[in-house]
Amino acid sequence: xxxxxxxRIEGLKxxxxxxxxxxVRVLEGKPRQIVQAVDGIDIEIAKGETxxxxxxxxxxxxxxARLVVGLYPPTAGRIEFDGNDIATRRGQGAHSALRRRLxxxxxxxxxxxxxxxxxxxIIAEPIRAFGLSKDKADLEKQVGDLLRQVRxxxxxxxxxxxxxxxxxxxRISIARALASRPEFLVCDEPTSALDVSVQxxxxxxxxxxxxxxxxxxxxxxxxLAVVYHISTRVGVMYLGRLxxxxxxxxxxxxxxxxxxxxxxDTIPDLDMTGRQRAPVAGEVPSPLNxxxxxxxHPRCPFANERCTVExxxxxxxxxxxxACHAIEEGRLAIEDRSYAARG
Amino acid sequence: xxxxxxxxxxxxxxxxxxxRRGTLLAVDDVSFEIAPGExxxxxxxxxxxxxxxxxxxxxxxEPPGRIAGGEVRLEGQxxxxxxxxxxxxxxxxxxxxxxxxPLTSLNPLYSVSRQLVETIQTHLxxxxxxxxxxxxxxxxxxxxxxxxxxxxxxxxQFSGGMRQRVVIALALCAGPRLxxxxxxxxxxxxxxxxxxxxxxxxxxxxxxxxxxxxxxxxGVIAETADRVAVMYAGRIAEIGPVxxxxxxxxxxxxxxxxxxIPSLGVRTERLTQIDGSMPRLTEIPAGCAxxxxxxxRGERCLVERPDLMAAGASRAACWLHDARGVGMPxxxxxxxxxx
Amino acid sequence: MAGGTSxxxxxxxxxxxxxxxxxxxxxxxxxxxxxxxxILILSFLSPLLAPHTPFDPSTxxxxxxxxxxxxxxxxxxxxxxxxxxxxxDVLSAIMYGTxxxxxVGMASVFVSMLIGITLGLVSGYVGGVTxxxxxxxxxxxxxxxxxxxxLLIDGVVRGLISVQRHDEIALFVIIGAIGLSFWVQYARxxxxxxxxxxxxxxxxxxxxxxxxPVLIMVRHVLPNVTGPILxxxxxxxxxxxISEATLSFLGVGLPxxxxxxxxxxxxxxxxxxxxxxxITLFPSITLAALVxxxxxxxxxxxxxxxxxxx
Numbered sequence: 008x009x010x011x012x013x014x015r016i017e018g019l020k021x022x023x024x025x026x027x028x029x030x031v032r033v034l035e036g037k038p039r040q041i042v043q044a045v046d047g048i049d050i051e052i053a054k055g056e057t058x059x060x061x062x063x064x065x066x067x068x069x070x071x072a073r074l075v076v077g078l079y080p081p082t083a084g085r086i087e088f089d090g091n092d093i094a095t096r097r098g099q100g101a102h103s104a105l106r107r108r109l110x111x112x113x114x115x116x117x118x119x120x121x122x123x124x125x126x127x128x129i130i131a132e133p134i135r136a137f138g139l140s141k142d143k144a145d146l147e148k149q150v151g152d153l154l155r156q157v158r159x160x161x162x163x164x165x166x167x168x169x170x171x172x173x174x175x176x177x178r179i180s181i182a183r184a185l186a187s188r189p190e191f192l193v194c195d196e197p198t199s200a201l202d203v204s205v206q207x208x209x210x211x212x213x214x215x216x217x218x219x220x221x222x223x224x225x226x227x228x229x230x231l232a233v234v235y236h237i238s239t240r241v242g243v244m245y246l247g248r249l250x251x252x253x254x255x256x257x258x259x260x261x262x263x264x265x266x267x268x269x270x271x272d273t274i275p276d277l278d279m280t281g282r283q284r285a286p287v288a289g290e291v292p293s294p295l296n297x298x299x300x301x302x303x304h305p306r307c308p309f310a311n312e313r314c315t316v317e318x319x320x321x322x323x324x325x326x327x328x329x330a331c332h333a334i335e336e337g338r339l340a341i342e343d344r345s346y347a348a349r350g
Numbered sequence: 351x352x353x354x355x356x357x358x359x360x361x362x363x364x365x366x367x368x369x370r371r372g373t374l375l376a377v378d379d380v381s382f383e384i385a386p387g388e389x390x391x392x393x394x395x396x397x398x399x400x401x402x403x404x405x406x407x408x409x410x411x412e413p414p415g416r417i418a419g420g421e422v423r424l425e426g427q428x429x430x431x432x433x434x435x436x437x438x439x440x441x442x443x444x445x446x447x448x449x450x451x452p453l454t455s456l457n458p459l460y461s462v463s464r465q466l467v468e469t470i471q472t473h474l475x476x477x478x479x480x481x482x483x484x485x486x487x488x489x490x491x492x493x494x495x496x497x498x499x500x501x502x503x504x505x506x507q508f509s510g511g512m513r514q515r516v517v518i519a520l521a522l523c524a525g526p527r528l529x530x531x532x533x534x535x536x537x538x539x540x541x542x543x544x545x546x547x548x549x550x551x552x553x554x555x556x557x558x559x560x561x562x563x564x565x566x567x568x569g570v571i572a573e574t575a576d577r578v579a580v581m582y583a584g585r586i587a588e589i590g591p592v593x594x595x596x597x598x599x600x601x602x603x604x605x606x607x608x609x610x611i612p613s614l615g616v617r618t619e620r621l622t623q624i625d626g627s628m629p630r631l632t633e634i635p636a637g638c639a640x641x642x643x644x645x646x647r648g649e650r651c652l653v654e655r656p657d658l659m660a661a662g663a664s665r666a667a668c669w670l671h672d673a674r675g676v677g678m679p680x681x682x683x684x685x686x687x688x689x
Numbered sequence: 690m691a692g693g694t695s696x697x698x699x700x701x702x703x704x705x706x707x708x709x710x711x712x713x714x715x716x717x718x719x720x721x722x723x724x725x726x727x728i729l730i731l732s733f734l735s736p737l738l739a740p741h742t743p744f745d746p747s748t749x750x751x752x753x754x755x756x757x758x759x760x761x762x763x764x765x766x767x768x769x770x771x772x773x774x775x776x777x778d779v780l781s782a783i784m785y786g787t788x789x790x791x792x793v794g795m796a797s798v799f800v801s802m803l804i805g806i807t808l809g810l811v812s813g814y815v816g817g818v819t820x821x822x823x824x825x826x827x828x829x830x831x832x833x834x835x836x837x838x839x840l841l842i843d844g845v846v847r848g849l850i851s852v853q854r855h856d857e858i859a860l861f862v863i864i865g866a867i868g869l870s871f872w873v874q875y876a877r878x879x880x881x882x883x884x885x886x887x888x889x890x891x892x893x894x895x896x897x898x899x900x901x902p903v904l905i906m907v908r909h910v911l912p913n914v915t916g917p918i919l920x921x922x923x924x925x926x927x928x929x930x931i932s933e934a935t936l937s938f939l940g941v942g943l944p945x946x947x948x949x950x951x952x953x954x955x956x957x958x959x960x961x962x963x964x965x966x967x968i969t970l971f972p973s974i975t976l977a978a979l980v981x982x983x984x985x986x987x988x989x990x991x992x993x994x995x996x997x998x999x
Contacts, residue, residue: 063539076897106899119890123912136898172627173396183894202395202566202628207610207621214620229540236612236621259614273540275569277596277611290511290542346614370710 013054013223014075014191019084019094021045021070025295042294044070046247047084049321052240054190057217057224059234059255061270062244065294068227071244072195075225076111088191107137110184114196116176120168126179127164130154133187153182157212174205178212185216193225198233210237231274235259240327243267246294246302248318253327261341263329265307271344301332309333355426356383357560358407358528362420363430365402365411367631374631376402376415378584381658384528389554389561391575391592393568395607397628399584404530404564406430408447409437424528443473446521446559450533452513455520456505462489462516463501466523473524488519492549511542515549522553529554532564547574568611572596580604583629583639590664600661601668602644625682638668648676711993721985728979732787739784740767743777744946750776755960758967771967774960779968782953783975789949790976793864794930798922800868801929805875806911806918812876813883814906820880827873835928836935838870839863843941859943867932874921882914916994923987927980934976950976 026032026039045067052058060068074081077093086094093105110133113119120129130150133139140146151161157178168176177197184192197213198206214237216222228234234241235255242252243266251264262268289306292298301319304310311332319330333339365377377399384390394400405411407422409429422430429440441447449455457465466485470476476484482501489497492515505513514534521529534550535543551574554561563575571578571592579589580601588601599605609622626643629635635642641651650669661671669676712718731738742748753776759766770779812823830838843866850858886892887910895905930950936942937951938958948956950972957969 063541073893078893078896103899106897111894111897113890113894115890119894121891121909121913124909132895133898136900174627180894187898203568204395204607204610204624205627207623208625210612211620211623231540232612232614235614236617269541273544274614275567275573277569277572277608277613290509291539 012051013089014050014052014225015085015087016048016050016071016075017085017087019045019048019071019074019086020082021067021074021079022082040295043247043297044294045074045081048244048249050242050249050252052223052225054223055217055221056239057226057237059226059228059238059241060244061228061231061234061241063229063270063291065246065291066244067247067294068244069195072111072193072225072227076109076193077106107133107139107187108189109191109193110187110189112177112180112184112192112194112197114199116173116180116200117168119180120176120183122168124167125164126154126166126168126171129168129179130164130183130186133183137187139187149186153186156185156216157182172205173201174208177201177205177209181209181212181216185220189222191223191225193227195227196229197226199228199230206233213237231270243270246291246297248302248330249321250303250331251327251329252321253325253329257325257327259346260344261325262344263324263334263339263341264303264331265309265333265339266303269306301330307333309339311338357386357388357425358384358562359423359426360403360407360420361423363403363406363417363422364419365399365406365415366418367415369414371632375418375634376584376631377406379420380581380584380586381420382579382586382589384560384562386527387554387558387560388577389551389563389575391571391578392562392564392581393566393571393578394581395566395628397583397630398581400564400566400581401532403581404532404562407562408441408445408530410441410447439473442469442526443524444526444528446524446526446529448514448517448521448529448531448534450536452510452517452537453505455517456513458505461502461504462508466501466516466520469520470523485519485523488523489516491553492516492519493545494519510538511545514538514542514546518546518550518553522557522559525557526559528560528562530562530564533566534563535570536565536567543570550574568596568608580607583634584631585639585667586658587640587668588661588664588666589658590662590666594663598662600664600666600671601640602646602670603640604666606643643682645682646670646676646679647682648679650674650677652680712989715989717985718989721982721989724978724982725986728787728975728982729791732784732791735781735784735788739778739781740769741778741781743782744785744948752776755965757965770971771965773956773965773968779971782948783950783972786948786950786953786972787975787979789943789947790930790933790951790979793860793867793933793943793949794926796864797867797871797929797933798925800864801871801925802875802918802922804868805872806879806915808872809876809879810883810906810911810914813880814887814902814910816884823876824880827876830870831873835867835870836932839866839932839936840939840941842866842869843936847941860947863933863936863942866936867929870932871925871928874925875918878917878921879914882917883910886910886913917991920987920991920994923990924984927983927987930976930980930983 021044023042023044024039025042027037031037032039048071050058060071062068070079073079075086081094084094085092088105088109091105127150130153131146134146134149140149150164154161154163159175159178168179171179198209201209210233217224226234226238238255240252240254241258243250243264245266251258251267258267259271262271292305298305300316301310301314304314307314313332317332319332319335321328321330322335324334331339360383361381363377363380364375367374367376380403382390392400392403402411402415406417409432411417417430421428424440424444429437432440463482463485466488467478467481470481470484471478486497486501489501494500494512494515505516508516531550535546538546547570550561553559563571565571575592577590578592578595580587580595580603582603588595588599588604595604596608599608603624606622606624610624612621624643629639637653638651638656641647644651648669654669656667656669656672658665658667659671661668753768753772754774756768756772757764758771759769764771768778768780772778808823812820843862846862892905892909895909933942933949934951934954937949938955940955942951943949953972954969954976957972960968
């Protein structure tokens with residue numbers, strides 16, 4: 008992997024203890040229960056690129072986002088940002104220079120803005136917290152510029168969040184995230200709650216901003232078409248583990264891991280080629296009780312004995328990596344896929 | 351539809367909400383038909399009125415919303431003006447419903463078998479034993495593994511996808527001719543979505559049940575529907591065979607919508623974007639509701655409201671397809687960029 | 690964003706809001722609001738509006754004693770509601786007494802709010818052992834009726850300090866006692882709301898910026914959980930006034946040199962047997978009207994602010 012990667016995540020783990028209360032456990036003899044939400048992730052993100060994490064619910068991608076941003080401390084592993092270890096930094100209260108450079112955009116446009124604050128104050132808060140403005144006039148100018156940057160107007164600062172539509176609120180969220188002049192943005196499903204046409208506006212905006220401000224994105228999503236459109240590299244997660252990771256074109260045209268193939272098969276055929284989605288059997292197992300060995304083996308058409316006992320390691324291949332015994336053993340052929348252009 | 355009586359006929363349907371600020375028209379003069387066994391997709395973004403249309407048809411509009419005009423006919427017979435009891439018999443027996451959230455569609459306090467048997471016995475003259483046998487059969491048809499044991503389980507013991515299958519079984523149990531499905535797959539994971547859609551298609555084909563599929567997800571429509579109606583601001587903007595509407599949309603809104611969806615076939619720098627957003631019910635513009643955001647608009651669009659008119663194999667509510675055209679072009683002002 | 694225009698915009702929004710509309714459309718609520726306003730004005734402006742100063746001994750004359758209300762024989766329009774055995778005008782006494790009752794009521798509500806909101810915020814946001822401890826204390830306190838708790842606190846203080854000192858600070862003791870007996874309701878309600886809000890993304894956004902928990906609690910969470918507080922406070926005001934009246938009636942509240950409605954009722958009660966009914970009746974009616982009006986307002990407020998009912 009490249010030297011001097013901008014963001015490097017090594018062996019990241021986060022376990023949640025969801026055991027019943029101690030008294031219940033003692034009286035009813037119930038065991039401790041641990042959810043291994045994130046179970047050893049290795050990712051490298053280069054400066055200026057967009058790395059997307061995809062997966063279905065329960066795969067741990069949102070937890071990874073929150074770990075990177077510092078909302079939870081990791082159970083194990085390292086998170087390095089521009090050479091600094093941010094996993095072991097102290098919790099809240101430290102307005103460190105690193106926090107300023109790393110911000111987050113959330114999924115729910117209705118819950119991510121404080122309904123009692125004016126938009127101006129919402130956007131000004133990071134500027135005030137990090138001491139980035141000289142005086143009131145400068146603060147107003149900065150907030151006005153940020154609002155214009157997300158295609159709203161400075162006059163919108165006087166309004167409250169409920170006066171805006173979902174798409175506009177997401178723009179305000181973006182303006183707030185940009186207020187501290189960050190270099191790295193973690194985006195947790197920023198368009199999943201939006202209508203399709205609004206999503207297009209927000210995605211275009213985010214790509215424009217990335218070009219203009221030279222931002223790096225960690226983009227979490229479950230929507231593969233969106234991910235295809237904006238990512239440089241993609242990582243696929245399943246039950247807390249990274250099963251495959253590759254540059255976007257490689258992942259979509261030459262998917263390797265059986266789960267990746269299955270996910271790509273579920274993308275609807277809007278190009279009306281008549282391709283039927285091949286429904287795959289089974290559902291994502293409960294994270295409380297993950298399968299042994301390779302966690303995908305109960306649903307995998309290519310699983311063998313080894314898959315049920317041994318967890319596959321990440322194998323570097325074709326510019327990315329994949330964690331699959333079948334690939335490693337050469338049992339599974341890698342084919343090219345093509346997608347029709349919409350006419 | 352050669353000479354058959356359509357299964358469902360909706361004519362000039364209007365749904366309004368009286369509020370203290372005046373009456374809001376949420377569904378404005380909507381008309382369409384569904385043939386027996388056909389799948390009609392009703393697609394639109396939030397606020398377009400598609401869910402309300404579905405609710406009005408099943409008779410589940412929440413007060414103060416009410417049907418203010420038009421008619422709904424099922425197999426030739428009017429159902430929009432039926433009293434509550436009569437409509438209750440129609441619901442379930444002749445129209446089935448599937449809603450978005452499987453968690454709240456099933457009563458958490460009753461076992462699945464009880465809910466199924468109760469529904470079956472309400473609409474069909476079967477004994478308890480016969481009803482239970484039918485329920486079991488339905489559960490197997492919808493693909494619940496181990497149906498014999500699981501039939502007596504409670505909803506919380508099923509996963510999301512399994513629950514939605516139970517909901518489908520419940521909708522089909524009395525053998526309805528039409529199913530109204532409102533966002534049936536939105537709350538589910540993508541891999542489960544594919545399964546549920548395939549199931550719905552298969553069962554409806556096998557039983558000859560027609561489906562009115564309300565959703566915001568074009569992908570689901572592309573795979574499931576025979577025809578699709580695109581709704582905007584309470585009106586139908588375009589309606590036609592699904593292949594036509596998707597590949598060759600005739601209404602500028604539909605075209606913009608299709609362009610907004612990222613495609614795997616080609617990586618563009620920018621997605622097509624329609625500036626602005628759907629107008630609120632209180633601020634619907636005069637003339638064509640889409641005109642403030644339409645790059646192809648003309649003078650006529652600002653004052654005259656278009657009805658659905660022939661446009662290739664579909665029908666679109668757009669003056670572009672009228673002999674007189676749109677008149678002098680009126681370019682969009684810069685302010686349209688702000689929602 | 691000039692202050693002037695933002696206030697007028699707020700006014701415009703408030704007058705257009707659902708809350709104001711629901712107020713205007715309920716005549717019962719308007720009536721209750723009018724009664725409350727009337728009582729508030731009359732009592733707080735009592736030095737200006739009262740016809741007499743009943744607690745200044747130099748203005749009293751025993752010959753005015755035990756006069757019945759003005760519309761009865763022997764009545765005197767100078768004393769519209771009659772006088773007590775010392776010659777004190779009942780109407781003026783009610784006005785001054787109500788003022789005192791309201792002062793005690795409002796102040797103790799304020800004390801309850803302060804304790805309850807703080808503990809509720811901390812309990813909900815910090816969680817864990819802190820939460821468990823605070824909630825257990827709340828549970829224990831709830832097993833005692835509020836009056837008993839107030840009595841207890843009052844009794845302890847009386848036992849600790851001398852009688853003259855006590856008379857001077859009686860007002861504060863009463864306020865503290867009643868305040869301490871009603872905080873639990875606030876704490877529990879706030880705690881529930883805080884637990885919901887703290888998982889919302891705007892709180893997470895504030896944590897990402899690195900703000901301290903105290904700042905987040907006060908600036909972000911608190912403004913969003915105060916909705917139900919107003920309703921609780923309004924109903925609590927009625928309860929506090931009644932509690933004070935009860936304590937004074939029992940003789941352990943305010944001393945007779947600073948009589949509140951409760952004290953007046955007690956004084957009149959002693960004279961009830963000898964047929965002078967007006968001395969106890971009119972303060973009782975005032976008390977009942979005040980508490981009823983305040984409770985009705987609280988009911989309306991609860992319904993008006995309930996998003997589900999709108």
